[in-house]
Amino acid sequence: MASVPALKPTNTLVHQLGLAVVEMTVAVGDLALFGGQVVRLILTGLPRRGVMTQTFYEIGVRSIPVVGVTGLFIGMVLAIQAYDQFHFLHMETKLGAAINASLVRELGPTLAAVMLAGRVGSAMAAELGTMRVTEQIDALKALGANPVQYLVVPRFLACFLLIPLLTAIADTIGILGGWVIGSQVLGIDSFYWWLHSKEFIAIYDVQCGLTKSFFFGGAIALISCYQGFHCGAGAEGVGQASTRSFVWSFIAILVLDFFLGVFQSGLYYVLWPDPISLF
């Protein structure tokens, strides 16, 4: 782990800013080294099947209700809120296309990832932080286990592989939620709802959303496990690690979303140069 030089700057804004930048750079470097270690350990060997199964169950299966509820309400809220604008333009039947496109490409992956950063990320940081504080991580080392391999690798793989699946579930339930409100409450014809959705949403849109969620899953796992492994002493340290893991995961999701969005849009115009239109 890299270390911050023992700086004692004069207490001016410039010095404080400089120190913050140095600390941030060191933290990013540490996180990158941590990520490199995790990838190296994945390539050299996985933990026992029982450990992996348990972690996959905790992170994947037990998150289904949370992402399901998230997706459902996003779809329903979008339908309620966007209906008036589409109605004003006499384009109600295109509402489904707009809702489904925004769900699969942007809102589904991003909001599902944020929910999982809260449910899974904070729990991982708190669990590993408690293990650090109570010397359980040292005990793993003492018993011949590599703590990163035993604790982080299964969590990283579970987040990396299962968050895209959870995102797909959130997307599907969100699409159904939007359709139920659109067709049953707002009276939009289901035939045109799905027809325009099919016309407007390409496989590329679904791929973009799911590709993003791989990155979100990896970022949530790395940030949360890193915070847990480097948590301060006592209950306060564990609490701070848990909070930091959510805040930094949230920021990472937004930053990744922006850059991946830019990249994917650019890639789209390289692959399909003709512009697309809703009309």
Next chain:
Amino acid sequence: MSIDFSHFDLSAAAFGEPVIELRGMSRAFGTQTVLRDISLEVQRGETLAVIGESGCGKSVMLKIMMKMLEPSRGDVDWFGKSLRQRAELDIHRDRLKFGYLFQSAALFDSMTVLENVAFGLRQNTQMSDAQITQIVHDRLKDVGLPMTAASKKPAELSGGMKKRVGLARALALNPEIVLYDEPTTGLDPIMTDIINELILRTRERQPVTSIVVTHEMSTVRKVADRVVMLYPLSRLQPDEPQIVFDGTAAEAFSTSDPRVSQFVHGQARERLQELAAA
């Protein structure tokens, strides 16, 4: 012609070669130095008690011996070979010769007692489940725990039981060296004596080297062949060694050095005057 043996440390000469050696080892956390220029050999088969005030670096030294912490300066040898010159795999192999009883027992709270004790065996051997279960039962029996405890979670155990499970887990892989970090802290006198007896019994059953970090003088009297006392750096001059005593338990209790005698007899004296002055 007569030979003068008086310069030999007879307590050490009674045992084998050094299994752990610290050479000029220092450790700092940020700007605070906790251990300074420590040189110490632990001989095969001996039971070394490390005593000293809270915060003087005893547990840190134990973790450095086990390579759970890195020294800031100096070197650590295991079985005569420097850890700096060893490959990671070699260190991992030799680490399995160590057992470590943590101060808080550090049991994995998501696992049962059986899974805790079996952990090292599952992680490092190819034994069948039946063999592992048998060893776990043997170890639990060694530390005086009933088989009914095997299915319990650590949260369901008392402090003394946790320590005994921790000891059973530390001994599961038949270690050559056992490190005890304050094994009796927080226990009642009867349980303290039981743990002391277990330390002795472990040594009788198999030839292990033991290092016991403790504040408990009954433990020192009962189990220690040799006693080392660390002194807090804040109370030492820059040129004074941090190990202020290295001798037998009997010598520790009869020494004229006030720093040692006040500690082993539990007399605050100057410390009370310092408190009053503050």
